[in-house]
Amino acid sequence: MSPFVRRLSLRCLVLSLLLCGASSVAAAEMVWIDLHQLGVEGQAWKEVKAPYDRLPAKAEGVVRDPVWSLSRHSAGMAARFVTDATEIHxxxxxxxxxxxxxxxxxxxxxxxxxYVRTDEGWRWLAVGRPSAQTNSVTLVSGLSPGVREYLLYLPLYNGVSSVEVGVPAANVIKKAPPRPKHLAKPILFWGTSITHGACASRPGTTHSAILGRRFDRPIINLGFSGNGKMEPEVAQLAAELDPAVYVIDCLPNMNASEVEQRVEGLVEILRKAHPTTPIVLAEDRTYANAFLIPSKAERNATSRVALRAGFERLQKKGVKHLYYLPGDTQLGADGDDTVDSSHPNDLGFMRMADAFDKVLRPLLAP
Structure with missing residues (x-):
């Protein structure tokens, strides 16, 4: 080996050691906090099989296997925290x-x-883009100094075994203050792939997440892709909870016959456990291309007739605090708010949030 090559190799070794040392120092200067230490909202049961399951461990073998499998996704879960850090990982x-x-x-x-809380309410700040099964990212850096409250949403259509938030060791990170008592109860959404989150570009752009921020309440997401079917086993589980309102949005996964058979039993299960909690029965969104495909228009029409009939029968039985949300106003007339005529894009979810807002706002008023 020539003297030049030896000198170059030595310099490379020294540089490598210096870089490794710098990386170790940088790593040592970061503090990582498990999300459960900050408080996870949207996880309705604590007795779970895995850290971020949406249904309790006892539901395995009780609900259908697809429902159980989909309940392992972390849709709707989020954590609020306070930090003075100028960078968040x-x-x-x-x-x-x-x-x-x-x-x-x-x-x-x-x-x-x-998201970050501002004087005007919650605003989006950064997204963590996944590139592998295990990810470590800088969410945001170069923030203006100050103590702020943040809200971190978890993945919609995947599960997580662990989640941590990191800030420089010189900064403070802690759990956000408890919500005021009148805002502590969550909004519970039970539904289909749309409720689950398809096809939002980010976890915070689903209609349920948007409404959670508007009303400043936690949400419980019981959306099960392709499997929102008003089943009594799921209804019994939902009845164990104490939300501010139940939103039932299962029609995209059900035909008219199924709706007719199940809707009254579902409401009766919830009403028995919660005599005064509002229950909203939501029609399905209109397929974006139903205007030119008769079979899709018929699919919307027949399921809505069945839901409306069930709603009216329940009213005649004297069921109180029952509300109805039509489907024809949930999406726009321009056809630009879905990815496949069924699942909303971010524009579609914002329009859905606006439609749901109209029925929910009076029910959630102080």
Missing amino acids: ARWTLTSPNLAMSHMPATGVSGVDL
Whole structure:
């Protein structure tokens, strides 16, 4: 080996050691906090099989297998925290290596989403883009100094086995103050792939997340892709909870016959456990291309007739605090708010949030 090569190799070794030392110092200067230490909202049961399951462990073998499998996704879960850090990091491990779907991006399926509370309310700040099953990212840096409250949403269509938030060791990170008592009860959404979150670009852009921020309440997401079917086993579980309002949005997964058979029993299960809690029965959104495909128009029409009939029968029985949300106003007339005529894009979810807002706002008023 020539003297020049030896000198170059030595310099490379020294540089490598210096870089490793710098990395170790940088790593040592970061503090990582498990999300459960900050308080996870949207996880309705604590007796779970895995850290971020949406249904309790006892539901396995009681609900259908697809429902159980989908309940392992972390849709709707979020954590609020306070920090004075000017940079915020996140690391999370997904339960599935499938980061995206053909019609939904990885940021929505498997990413995390950061919002910050401002004087005007919650505002989006940063998204954690997944690139592997285990991810470590800088969510945001260069923030103006100040103590602020943040809200971190978890993946919609993937599960997580661990999630941590990191800040420089010189800064403080802690759990956000408890919500005021009148805002502590969550809004519970039970439904289909749309409720689950398809096809939002980020976890924070679903209609349920938007409404959670508008009303400043936690949400419980019981959306089960393709499997929102008003089943009594799920209804019994939902009846164990004490939300501010139940929103039942299962029609996209049900035909008219199924709706006719199940809607009254579902409401009766919830009403028995909660005599005065508002229950909203929501029609399905209109397929974006139903105006030119008669079979889709008929699908919307028949399921809505069945739901309306069930609603009216329940009213005649004297069931109180029962409300109805039509489907024809949930999406726009321009056809630009879905990815496939069925699943909303971010524009569609905002329009859905506006439609749901009209029925929910009076029910959630102080």
